[in-house]
Amino acid sequence: xxARVFITLKNGVLDPQGKAIHHxxxxxxxxxxxxxxxxxxxxxxxxEGTSDxxxxxxxxxxxxxxxxxxxxxxxxxxx
Amino acid sequence: MNxxxxxxxxxxxxxxxxxxxxxxxxxxxxxxxxxxTDLPEGIDFIGVPGGFSYGDYLRSGAMAARSPVMRxxxxxxxxxxxxxxxxxxxxxLTEAGLLPGxxxxxxxxxxxxxxxPLRVENSQSLFTANYNSGEKIAxxxxxxxxxxxxxxxxxxxxxxxxxxxxxxxxxxxxxxxRIAGILNDAGNVLGxxxxxxxxxxxxxxxxxxxxxxxxxxxxxxx
Numbered sequence: 001x002x003a004r005v006f007i008t009l010k011n012g013v014l015d016p017q018g019k020a021i022h023h024x025x026x027x028x029x030x031x032x033x034x035x036x037x038x039x040x041x042x043x044x045x046x047x048e049g050t051s052d053x054x055x056x057x058x059x060x061x062x063x064x065x066x067x068x069x070x071x072x073x074x075x076x077x078x079x
Numbered sequence: 080m081n082x083x084x085x086x087x088x089x090x091x092x093x094x095x096x097x098x099x100x101x102x103x104x105x106x107x108x109x110x111x112x113x114x115x116t117d118l119p120e121g122i123d124f125i126g127v128p129g130g131f132s133y134g135d136y137l138r139s140g141a142m143a144a145r146s147p148v149m150r151x152x153x154x155x156x157x158x159x160x161x162x163x164x165x166x167x168x169x170x171x172l173t174e175a176g177l178l179p180g181x182x183x184x185x186x187x188x189x190x191x192x193x194x195x196p197l198r199v200e201n202s203q204s205l206f207t208a209n210y211n212s213g214e215k216i217a218x219x220x221x222x223x224x225x226x227x228x229x230x231x232x233x234x235x236x237x238x239x240x241x242x243x244x245x246x247x248x249x250x251x252x253x254x255x256x257r258i259a260g261i262l263n264d265a266g267n268v269l270g271x272x273x274x275x276x277x278x279x280x281x282x283x284x285x286x287x288x289x290x291x292x293x294x295x296x297x298x299x300x301x
Contacts, residue, residue: 016186
């Protein structure tokens, strides 16, 4: 079973990397980009039956720093 | 004073801190490996050094904060043993929940490596007893993730309780309210991005850092 964890900076937390990417996109002539926020994607290959609460626990204890980051878990259907 | 310096894979200021402590205290600190689960008996002071523990994987300090030795460090801190986290050590202490807030990428995205002027905001702590409040001092900084951030309520609490120990006099890394170093609520844990252990003797270009360790030694021995 696989799951994806998306980690994003909380609203209001300054994102210097997102800002730099935004700047570079404008430098390349891409207009119409209002804002850029950079985050992380972590893919987990998990034992069958791993519960949502266990994955949330992993996020709270290590994968995300909840002082500055939010996380969202997406389970992937196994083929 | 019996001190311990924690060593993680990727620490690189552990030796500097050990040399500074030996010079000031006259005793060699115990070097404690990150996989140890206990600290040596009778430790009066713990230093979490600078560097790039675990290659800054995931987030600076994130892996080190979950290593076995940090449980022993947290227990000791809870008993009132003074703990200092310098640079990466500050990042480790925030990730471990021993200090509030987080250290993010420098606002200008540049690694900052230079001497910076600081103001001592609180001279009443274990670590700052040998400075005067409002005194201007200079420590070197060398970091990429020194941008201190916390929510407004936390920042107000830190200011109100005198827990901002050091503040940058100039813009350095984007830190909220130019905070360079903070204390925990009990006052026995200090985290700061600048490096006091690099200004211990005149040959270093300054001795402002020596007084931090001397003040601590006097308080611990008192």
